[in-house]
Amino acid sequence: MLRLILLGLLAAAFFSSTFILNEVMSLAGGHWFWSASLRYFFTVIFLSAWLFYQGGTRQFLELIALFRQHWAFWLLSGSLGFGLFYLLICYAADFSPAWVVTATWQFTVVASLFVYWFFGNKIPRRVWLFSGFIFTGVCLVNLSHTEHIDIATLLSGGVPVLIAAFCYPLGNQMVWEAKRGQNPRIPKIDSPLLDNALVKVFLLSLGSVPLWLIVGSFIQPPAPSLSQVFNTGLVALLSGVIATGIFLHARQKATNTSELAAIDATQAGEVIFALAGGMLFLNAGFPTHSALIGLVILIAGLVLLVKYQRR
Numbered sequence: 001m002l003r004l005i006l007l008g009l010l011a012a013a014f015f016s017s018t019f020i021l022n023e024v025m026s027l028a029g030g031h032w033f034w035s036a037s038l039r040y041f042f043t044v045i046f047l048s049a050w051l052f053y054q055g056g057t058r059q060f061l062e063l064i065a066l067f068r069q070h071w072a073f074w075l076l077s078g079s080l081g082f083g084l085f086y087l088l089i090c091y092a093a094d095f096s097p098a099w100v101v102t103a104t105w106q107f108t109v110v111a112s113l114f115v116y117w118f119f120g121n122k123i124p125r126r127v128w129l130f131s132g133f134i135f136t137g138v139c140l141v142n143l144s145h146t147e148h149i150d151i152a153t154l155l156s157g158g159v160p161v162l163i164a165a166f167c168y169p170l171g172n173q174m175v176w177e178a179k180r181g182q183n184p185r186i187p188k189i190d191s192p193l194l195d196n197a198l199v200k201v202f203l204l205s206l207g208s209v210p211l212w213l214i215v216g217s218f219i220q221p222p223a224p225s226l227s228q229v230f231n232t233g234l235v236a237l238l239s240g241v242i243a244t245g246i247f248l249h250a251r252q253k254a255t256n257t258s259e260l261a262a263i264d265a266t267q268a269g270e271v272i273f274a275l276a277g278g279m280l281f282l283n284a285g286f287p288t289h290s291a292l293i294g295l296v297i298l299i300a301g302l303v304l305l306v307k308y309q310r311r
Contacts, residue, residue: 001259007250008266014243016273019102021231022093030228031221036090037212038229040082040205042236047202050241059193066191067203073178073187078207081171087215088160088167096157102274103141103291104158105267106298108165110135112264115169119183130304134268137298141271141291169264175200176251176260197249201241268302271295 025035052060067074092101110131113123174186181188193199224232247263254260275295 001262004250004253004259004263005266007246008263009269011243011247011250012267012269013273014238014246015267016102016270016277017243018089018235018239019093019098019105019270019274020277021235022090022101023098025228025231026093028225028227030224030231032090032094033087033216033219033221034224034228035093035232035235036087037216038224038232039086039236039240040208040212042233043205043240044202044209046236046241047198047205051198051202063193063199063202066189066193067206070178070187070189073174073189074203074207075210076207077171077174077178078204078209079171079211080167081169081174082204083208083211085164085167085171087211088164092157092160092164094157096161098277099271099275100141101157101161103271103295103298104138104161105165106134106271107138107162108168108267109265109302111162111165112169112173112260115166115173116260118170119173119177119185130301131265133301133304134265134298135301137294137296137301140294140297143290143294171204172248172251175204175248179252195252197245197252198241200248201244205240265302268298271298 022035026032048060051063055063089101089105092104096104113128113131116123175194177183177186178189179194181190250263251260254263272295
């Protein structure tokens with residue numbers, strides 16, 4: 001269990017680069033659509049090359065066949081877990097600093113519990129209680145931010161992230177349930193290819209492509225700058241490939257819902273990494289007293305949750 005927790009925290013460190021780079025692109029005037037969509041186009045390209053190199057033509061064709069065989073599942077799980085989730089995260093970056101978006105994102109720990117419950121899994125009461133600590137910390141961090149911006153702007157930055165907090169675990173849990181093949185709501189996908197975490201990232205990323213094409217045709221944003229293209233490629237590598245691969249690998253090793261909850265809770269570490277990165281690279285100010293209290297409560301909830309899972 002400790003190894004899974006450490007893997008989750010390592011993924012959180014790489015994930016935090018997403019929020020910092022999104023703020024960099026937003027401050028430079030880059031449109032949020034390109035920050036979101038280009039990440040997954042780059043992810044598909046990077047992973048296509050790697051998986052082709054790793055398994056050759058035969059395995060890559062089997063991978064494409066697996067996608068075509070269950071195309072509706074991958075389109076739905078990819079659009080929710082990768083597409084809509086990241087679209088909302090990038091949109092929020094136009095309104096809130098990286099560390100605030102990251103702190104709000106920690107609500108996904110609580111949202112994950114509702115997702116587990118939706119799929120028929122039982123959650124111990126203590127897990128709900130400790131996750132409530134995390135949610136309280138998120139609220140305090142956001143309330144501290146009202147000193148600098150108006151409520152309308154806060155909602156524009158906060159509400160999309162809260163919605164995204166449900167989308168991401170929903171898409172990931174759909175894949176976990178499909179691999180297990182024990183949930184009547186989800187089609188069973190019994191393929192050894194899914195033992196590779198990067199295969200899951202590739203299939204989910206590929207499933208999100210139609211969503212980006214549809215959204216782009218409606219928004220029709222101006223062309224991205226070269227720096228935005230470079231930064232989204234960096235996000236794709238650090239977060240889309242490395243972080244997501246590590247995170248899904250850790251989830252794959254989980255044997256029950258309690259272990260899944262503990263691994264998902266490690267995402268709370270992102271707020272510390274994003275805060276430190278913002279102060280180092282973006283000259284972000286030090287958090288207010290109420291924000292620090294919120295961060296302490298948030299981390300305390302994470303520690304209690306992890307300790308409970310290890311018993």
